Amino acid sequence: MENLSFNEYQxxxxxxxFTFAxxxxGTLFSWLNLGxxxxxxxxxxxxxxxxxFIAAYHYLQIFISFDGAYSAVDGVVSSTGEAFNVTYRYVDWLLTVPLLLIELILVMKLSSSETLNRCVVLGSAAALMILLGYPGEISTDLAGRLSWGLAAMIPFLFIVYVLFFGLKSSIEAQPIEARGLVSQACWVVVITWSFYPVVYFLPMLGFESAGVAVEIGYSIADIAAKVGFGILIYMIARKKSEAEGYIAK
Amino acid sequence: MENLSFNEYQxxxxxxxFTFAxxxxGTLFSWLNLGxxxxxxxxxxxxxxxxxFIAAYHYLQIFISFDGAYSAVDGVVSSTGEAFNVTYRYVDWLLTVPLLLIELILVMKLSSSETLNRCVVLGSAAALMILLGYPGEISTDLAGRLSWGLAAMIPFLFIVYVLFFGLKSSIEAQPIEARGLVSQACWVVVITWSFYPVVYFLPMLGFESAGVAVEIGYSIADIAAKVGFGILIYMIARKKSEAEGYIAK
Structure with missing residues (x-):
């Protein structure tokens, strides 16, 4: 990140x-509601x-790394010389982005062979997308950022295609009470994920404070794509459990 | 905070x-009593x-930030130059204040469409109230504090209106054993939340140690509004469970 003002630092x-909290x-909400x-x-x-949970761990590390990289004394912010570790985000995404698609497949309750197949294919595409985006994120020239970013769009478009066309018959096989929510969940994936390339390409506009905008933008996108999406998965699981006559005891 | 005496620091x-503890x-009480x-x-x-849980995390951070901002050596308190981060409170409230209204709606056990609708409307009003209060809290002049504070009162009054009038028929539909407690819970929200604007406007009186009074005041208000209110939610849940013939095993 470029030189930070005190307000930007704050x-x-x-x-x-906030994102860690x-x-x-969100983690405790999902796990305490298992019953x-x-x-x-x-x-x-x-x-x-x-x-x-994985995201909470990485945001804690990002928070600690940021705290170590900058010091604010008497309202003046300076670099300590320690690097702010941007790689935490990509390590996080490498684990969480495939898992996000897997939670969607799992809540659909497909046959076990289809579940395995979809999880492997979508999970691999998601991991490939992150691996291709990373060299662009740490690239110092904008051409590098652009070309790796565009390469990462290919697996992203494949995932969009599977969500809207590949899963069509599986969505139609969902119980009527949950069908709308499942199809909504596919839309939420595409909409929340679309926010990431926007943030990714922000530094290409070359404005001041682009580094701050990238960190805030990715944090907002992560909350929407992980906590927001997680609440939707809970609502689908609840609706389908009720439709199947499940009463929690 | 202004210059602190040793007693004020202590x-x-x-x-x-204390507030963290x-x-x-309170967190463990709620979760261990799930059954x-x-x-x-x-x-x-x-x-x-x-x-x-979210409040405990933020009070731990507030405690650490305070510990870093002041040092007390040989009974003499001095600033270290590190800022005491007042923003933690607002970050906390942005998450917890909407959730406080959501816990009240959830314990009322309304239809799933009414639950979703009430949670979204009341939660958004609560978040707006916090977002409007923040610029006033960090404002250095009292006019700023006053005008943002008054703006934040608008969503607050809307919430009061919904609690006393909007939810009337939902409260009347509660089982007789719990009706009194649910209506009491609405009162507790309004009374405990009314304490915050009082604390907020304290610095306008311009007395010495106003900063100390604000920190202590907000901490007391937070304990009443979160732990106290949480015990009331537990009592309602317990009474309604008993009325429905549930016997914990």
């Missing part, structure tokens, strides 16, 4: 802390909690 | 530690515990 510092709360859904949907809820 | 330091205890209420009321108890 904003980024508090946003990292939101991820930790609120029938056994068929608990694996989906476990994975939903894992996504926010 | 008071604030111990009050932050109270929030952590003491029937399944219908567990989501309310999960959220009640999330509120105090």
């Amino acid at each position: 904003l980024v510092y508090n946003f990292f802390s 939101a991820m930790a709360a 609120s859904v029938s056994a068929s949907y608990r694996p989906a809820m476990v994975v939903t909690g894992l996504v926010t | 008071l604030v330091y111990n009050f932050f530690s 109270a929030m952590a205890a 003491s209420v029937s399944a219908s009321y567990r989501p309310a108890m999960v959220v009640t515990g999330l509120v105090t």
